[in-house]
Amino acid sequence: MSEIYDRQKIQDDIQKNDVILDAFSKIVSGKSNYRTVIEKKKIPLRCRKCALSLDSDRPPKFCPECGTKVWVKPVKCPKCSKGLFAEDKFCQECGENLEAPPLA
Numbered sequence: 001m002s003e004i005y006d007r008q009k010i011q012d013d014i015q016k017n018d019v020i021l022d023a024f025s026k027i028v029s030g031k032s033n034y035r036t037v038i039e040k041k042k043i044p045l046r047c048r049k050c051a052l053s054l055d056s057d058r059p060p061k062f063c064p065e066c067g068t069k070v071w072v073k074p075v076k077c078p079k080c081s082k083g084l085f086a087e088d089k090f091c092q093e094c095g096e097n098l099e100a101p102p103l104a
């Protein structure tokens with residue numbers, strides 16, 4: 001039962017984020033459909049070591065140029081599964097550090 005409850009909670013959180021994003025989009029643009037533009041905007045993915053451009057849709061696990069492990073920011077908190085905003089450095093729910101781990 002608890003697993004079902006958790007999924008419901010995650011769904012609720014995602015919906016809450018949607019509402020916030022909608023409200024924010026209206027403030028920024030004066031239009032409620034501005035959000036689609038935000039969602040289409042791609043965050044460029046680059047190697048953290050050599051800055052090689054990588055495919056953000058299907059990122060490789062390791063940089064083909066220098067072999068550094070590619071780190072992609074999660075869209076959900078790895079600890080509590082709360083939905084995240086791209087600019088979040090820490091999870092707003094549990095404080096999990098969302099920054100890239102240091103290069104080995």
Ligand SMILES: [Zn+2]
Nearest residue numbers: 047050063066
């Ligand atoms: Zn590289």
Ligand SMILES: [Zn+2]
Nearest residue numbers: 077080091094
């Ligand atoms: Zn969290």
